[in-house]
Amino acid sequence: MTAQEAVHDDSAVEPDPKRWLALGVIALAQLMIILDASIVNIALPAAQKDLGISSTDRQWVVTAYTLAFGGLLLLGGRIADYTGRKRTFIIGLLGFAAASALGGLAQNGGMLFGARALQGAFGALMAPAALALITTTFTAPKERARAFGVFGAIAGGGAAIGLILGGVLTEYASWRWCLLVNIPVALIAAGFAIPLVRESRAQGDRRYDIPGAVLVTAGLVLLVYGFTEAGKPVVNAQGQPTGTVGWTDPVTVTCLALAAILLAAFVIWEQRTTSPLLPLRVVLDANRGGSYLVFLLLGAGLLGMFLFLSYYFQQQLGYSPLKAGFAFLPFSAGIIVTAGVASQLLPKFGPRPLMLIGLSLATIGMLWLTRIGLEPSYLKHILPSEILMSCGVALVFIPAASTALIGVRDHDAGVASAVLNAGQQVGGSLGTGLLNSVFFTVSTAFAASHVSSISDPTVLSNSAAIHGYHVTFFISAMLFVTALIVTAVFIQAHKEDLPVEPAMAAA
Numbered sequence: 001m002t003a004q005e006a007v008h009d010d011s012a013v014e015p016d017p018k019r020w021l022a023l024g025v026i027a028l029a030q031l032m033i034i035l036d037a038s039i040v041n042i043a044l045p046a047a048q049k050d051l052g053i054s055s056t057d058r059q060w061v062v063t064a065y066t067l068a069f070g071g072l073l074l075l076g077g078r079i080a081d082y083t084g085r086k087r088t089f090i091i092g093l094l095g096f097a098a099a100s101a102l103g104g105l106a107q108n109g110g111m112l113f114g115a116r117a118l119q120g121a122f123g124a125l126m127a128p129a130a131l132a133l134i135t136t137t138f139t140a141p142k143e144r145a146r147a148f149g150v151f152g153a154i155a156g157g158g159a160a161i162g163l164i165l166g167g168v169l170t171e172y173a174s175w176r177w178c179l180l181v182n183i184p185v186a187l188i189a190a191g192f193a194i195p196l197v198r199e200s201r202a203q204g205d206r207r208y209d210i211p212g213a214v215l216v217t218a219g220l221v222l223l224v225y226g227f228t229e230a231g232k233p234v235v236n237a238q239g240q241p242t243g244t245v246g247w248t249d250p251v252t253v254t255c256l257a258l259a260a261i262l263l264a265a266f267v268i269w270e271q272r273t274t275s276p277l278l279p280l281r282v283v284l285d286a287n288r289g290g291s292y293l294v295f296l297l298l299g300a301g302l303l304g305m306f307l308f309l310s311y312y313f314q315q316q317l318g319y320s321p322l323k324a325g326f327a328f329l330p331f332s333a334g335i336i337v338t339a340g341v342a343s344q345l346l347p348k349f350g351p352r353p354l355m356l357i358g359l360s361l362a363t364i365g366m367l368w369l370t371r372i373g374l375e376p377s378y379l380k381h382i383l384p385s386e387i388l389m390s391c392g393v394a395l396v397f398i399p400a401a402s403t404a405l406i407g408v409r410d411h412d413a414g415v416a417s418a419v420l421n422a423g424q425q426v427g428g429s430l431g432t433g434l435l436n437s438v439f440f441t442v443s444t445a446f447a448a449s450h451v452s453s454i455s456d457p458t459v460l461s462n463s464a465a466i467h468g469y470h471v472t473f474f475i476s477a478m479l480f481v482t483a484l485i486v487t488a489v490f491i492q493a494h495k496e497d498l499p500v501e502p503a504m505a506a507a
Contacts, residue, residue, distance in 0.1 A: 008088045019137045022196045023147050026130045027154050028189045029093060030389045032182055033123050034158030035165065036065070036100075040116075041310045042166035043175035050175065053109040056232045059436040062307060063224055063429045064113045068120025069127075070425025071217035074277045076127035078208055084138065085129045086199040090190050092126030097186035104180035115179070128418055136200040160332030166323025196388070211267055212277035219262030220426060225431035226255030229243030231437025244441045282408065282416050290490025291404040292423040295482040298396060299424035300431025301366065301476035305389075307432055308439065308469050309369075309382075316462055328382055334390025335397075342398040346452060350495035352487065358395025359484040365389035366477035370470045374462055396483075403493050431479065435472045443468030 016022065040047075040061060045107070048058045080088040099122055103115030134151060138144035169177040169380030230252045232245045270276040283289045313324040330440060345354060371381050401420060408416045447464040454460040 007143045015139060015143075016198050017139050018196050018198075019143075019147075020182045021077050022137055022193075022198070023134065023150060025189050025196055026089075026133055027150055028185065029089070029126055029193075030130055030151060031158045032096070032155065032159070032185050032189070033127055035162040036119060036123070036179075036182065038159045038162035038306070039166035039169075039178045039181075039451075040065075041306050042163055042180040042305070042321050043170045045311060046170050046175040046321065047112065051106065051109050051112060052359050053112075056228060056436065056440055057109060059228065059307065060109075060302065061116055061433045064116040065120040065123075066303070066425045066432070067091045067217075067220055067224060067429040069123045070120075070429060071220050072121055072124035072213065073128060073422040073425065074415065074418050075208065075210075075213040076124035076126075076276070077132070079125060080129035080132055082132050082201060082208070083311065084201045085132045086193065086197045088125050089129040089133060089197065090193050092122045092129060093186045093190040093193070094353050095122035095381045096106060096126060096181045097190075100179045100182035100186070104176040104183075106176075119182075125244050129420065133197060134199070137198060146193055160329055160336075161170070163325040164322075164330065167320070167322035170321035172322075183225040186459045199489075207275040209270075209273055209275050209277035212266060212273065215262050215266035215269060216277070219259045219266060220429065222255045222262065223259035226252050226259060227430070227433035227437045229437075231440040244437075244439075244444055273419040278419065279415060282419060285407060286490045287403045287406045287493045288408065288416065290486050292419055293486050293490075294359075294400050294483045295404075295420055295423040296427035296430075297479045297486070298362070298393065299427030300434070301362075301479040302389075302393065302431075303370070303428035304431045304435035304469045304472060304476055305366065308435070308472055312372065312465075312469055316374060316465060317378075319501065327378065327382065328386070331386040331390045334387050335394045338391045338394035339398055342395050346399055346402065347495055351403045352491045354395045354399045355487045355491060356484065358399075359487060360482055361388050361392030362396070363392075363477050363480040363484065364393060366473055366480055369473040370477075372469060373466060403491055431476070435475060438475060439468040439472045441470045 016347050044058060044061055047053070047061065048055070053061070076088075076092075096119055099118035102118065103112055106112035106115055126226040131151075134143065134147050138147045139193045165181070166178050169175070169181065229249065230245055234245060247253075267280070269279055270280055283292055309328070310324060313319040313327055314321065319327065342354060342358075365385045368381060368388065371377075404420045405416055443464040446467040447460055450460060450463065454463060
């Protein structure tokens with residue numbers, strides 16, 4: 001049974017008198033999840049330097065979180081439904097606080113990666129429980145729509161707050177406080193959740209698909225690790241990079257082959273088990289499957305963009321962490337403003353036209369980034385790119401969240417929403433791993449081929465990095481073009497087909 005079905009449970013018949021206070025608690029937890037996805041991007045250069053993390057491994061600070069979050073999100077939703085949403089929500093908050101403490105006290109890269117993975121795992125418990133609690137707490141359609149509006153505003157504005165807060169904490173305190181700040185927030189939210197949030201759980205079959213969760217998570221981890229391994233630099237006796245491990249390296253090939261086997265086994269298992277983690281009927285519909293694939297491709301390109309722009313701002317342009325955080329603000333503002341416009345246009349024009357226009361704008365914006373150089377170019381290149389991409393992305397996310405629920409049965413509504421979130425997180429993990437590998441492959445090759453013509457090591461390093469950024473931004477743009485093709489082929493829904501209550505993306 002899903003969160004939507006629980007509306008009919010006995011515990012949710014009468015309106016909760018403390019429902020608006022409960023919404024405040026749930027929104028606070030959601031804000032923390034959103035903050036943690038963006039706050040680390042600004043802190044990453046400082047954390048990398050402090051802990052001695054290699055440039056090829058730095059992306060695991062991001063991907064460890066998104067992989068665990070996306071890979072365990074479906075299982076987390078099932079646990080919340082069956083164990084109790086309030087109980088799961090509080091456990092997620094306390095676990096998130098503990099994982100944040102571990103990360104804030106990390107003494108090496110491995111400890112930080114592990115803490116980030118734990119954050120993602122507990123976030124995968126918290127996020128679906130939060131969505132389900134809103135559904136079960138607000139039984140009147142108008143109130144529920146208003147509650148989801150608050151929830152969506154938090155999701156939209158949280159990223160901007162995270163970027164600025166990450167800059168403030170990194171510059172004036174330490175990158176460690178970007179993680180430690182979660183502890184008081186989580187403990188306050190958990191403390192207020194006990195008296196204010198009402199418990200609810202699903203009835204009926206309560207079996208968990210543990211084999212499915214293990215297969216899909218292990219397969220995704222091996223896939224990202226294979227991407228990362230291919231981009232590891234090979235150095236000579238003088239410590240200078242001469243190339244990268246490459247895609248034909250035995251370790252790379254083995255990881256990618258095992259990933260393919262495990263993911264194929266996951267699909268076969270889901271077809272045969274009686275309690276699937278992911279009922280394949282949810283993703284095999286053209287409109288729904290297309291929406292999930294679009295979210296995955298967008299997540300892949302966007303997360304890579306945030307990672308590389310953060311390094312470009314701070315390492316090539318010399319921005320402080322705070323200035324780098326503010327440099328991303330137009331992107332967040334563009335999403336917030338355009339999301340409101342998109343929600344008004346969607347009932348009039350339907351999803352397909354908005355998504356095609358949005359993906360076209362996002363592609364142009366990403367291609368614009370391939371013009372950046374060593375000279376300050378924020379107003380000329382970065383700002384126009386952020387505005388185009390943010391407006392485009394908002395025109396995609398709002399319609400795609402609705403098409404993800406077209407024709408889905410009530411029993412599968414919660415799973416359909418969770419797949420949407422998981423697709424974006426998993427896409428971000430795979431995209432970051434792939435783009436990080438490509439970046440080091442092409443930048444190392446550039447440095448090796450220009451070492452005789454560029455005598456200044458600093459200029460050579462920065463020029464190689466700029467070349468790497470250009471290539472990765474171009475590939476990100478091609479991911480957006482692929483999403484454009486997917487939309488044109490698979491998204492055929494009309495405005496009359498849209499569900500009354502669109503899916504909520506918690507990413």
